[in-house]
Amino acid sequence: MTEPARAKGRxxxxxxxxxxxxxxxxxxxxxxxxxxxxxxSGDQACRPAVALAQKLESLTRGEVAALNVAKAPLKVxxxxxxxxxxKPLTLADWRGKTVLLNLWATWCVPCRQEMPTLDALExxxxxxxxxxxxxxxxxxxxxxxxxxxxxxGVSHLSYYADGSAKSFQDLKSVGRAFGMPxxxxxDPNGCEIGTIAGPADWASPDALKLIQAALNQAG
Numbered sequence: 296m297t298e299p300a301r302a303k304g305r306x307x308x309x310x311x312x313x314x315x316x317x318x319x320x321x322x323x324x325x326x327x328x329x330x331x332x333x334x335x336s337g338d339q340a341c342r343p344a345v346a347l348a349q350k351l352e353s354l355t356r357g358e359v360a361a362l363n364v365a366k367a368p369l370k371v372x373x374x375x376x377x378x379x380x381x382k383p384l385t386l387a388d389w390r391g392k393t394v395l396l397n398l399w400a401t402w403c404v405p406c407r408q409e410m411p412t413l414d415a416l417e418x419x420x421x422x423x424x425x426x427x428x429x430x431x432x433x434x435x436x437x438x439x440x441x442x443x444x445x446x447x448g449v450s451h452l453s454y455y456a457d458g459s460a461k462s463f464q465d466l467k468s469v470g471r472a473f474g475m476p477x478x479x480x481x482d483p484n485g486c487e488i489g490t491i492a493g494p495a496d497w498a499s500p501d502a503l504k505l506i507q508a509a510l511n512q513a514g
Contacts, residue, residue: 341368341486347512348488354508355489357501362480362489369487371396371479372465376430376457379441384455386485389426393488393513394481395497395506397429398463401443403475405494411447415498416506418451425510427452427497432460480506482513 348364355362374386374396386396397413399406410429417427429452431440437456444454457463466472471479473492480488488509495502 338368338370338486340484341365341370341482344368344482344484344486344488347482347509350512351488351505351508354501354505358496358499359491359502359505361493361495362491362505364489365487369469369471371471371481371485371487372469373485374430374457374462374465376455376462379454386428386481389428389481390485391483392423393425393483393506393510395425395427395478396481397427397476397478398432398466398472399429399476400431400433401439402433406476407443407447409476409494409497410444410449410452412496412498412502414449414451416502419498419503420506420510421451424513425506428455430462431456432458432463434458434460480509482509 345365345368348366352364355364371386375383376385377383386394395413395416397409399410401407413427413429421427431437431454433440433456437458440456441454444452463472463475463477466477466479471477471487471490476494478491478495480490482488
């Protein structure tokens with residue numbers, strides 16, 4: 296088997312693992328995979344994000360081919376969580392900055408494999424105009440997630456957690472959470488640019504090109 300074929304096989308396996316993880320959670324009645332309710336009214340302030348999404352669609356290839364760009368205006372729910380010190384935060388605290396929001400858990404194997412690429416993306420592009428917000432939703436031992444990040448050498452990502460996992464439910468309520476990991480690209484106004492269900496290599500040239508183009512257009 297050629298190297299490209301092996302790489303493709305690995306990506307496919309990771310995506311299926313993410314789907315299976317989401318189904319298991321749903322059957323357990325913890326998070327579930329429910330009906331896809333959309334933002335019925337559509338936030339008109341998010342129309343520029345839809346226009347941006349359409350411009351980026353041609354860049355959703357390779358490692359980020361699974362990104363679904365926004366087709367209708369959607370204000371991302373104002374998720375509530377905390378930082379490493381326990382300080383309460385909401386997604387609105389990142390207004391004015393493009394955000395790659397990633398929900399992950401230590402029990403999610405694809406999430407764990409994806410995390411180093413998110414850390415690398417933050418290291419390369421993180422700054423005043425962009426941040427990766429990796430939100431842990433483990434509901435039991437919060438120290439387990441911190442230990443995991445330390446063990447894999449995460450050095451660029453800040454730690455954020457929602458021990459209630461309500462963030463997943465909030466995204467599910469607007470049809471943006473189907474399993475783990477779940478990742479949303481959010482514009483500076485808190486509007487959806489695109490969503491991906493399953494893992495991606497966020498340190499890949501494909502991902503870097505996509506995010507950089509989003510930043511250039513948003514700026």
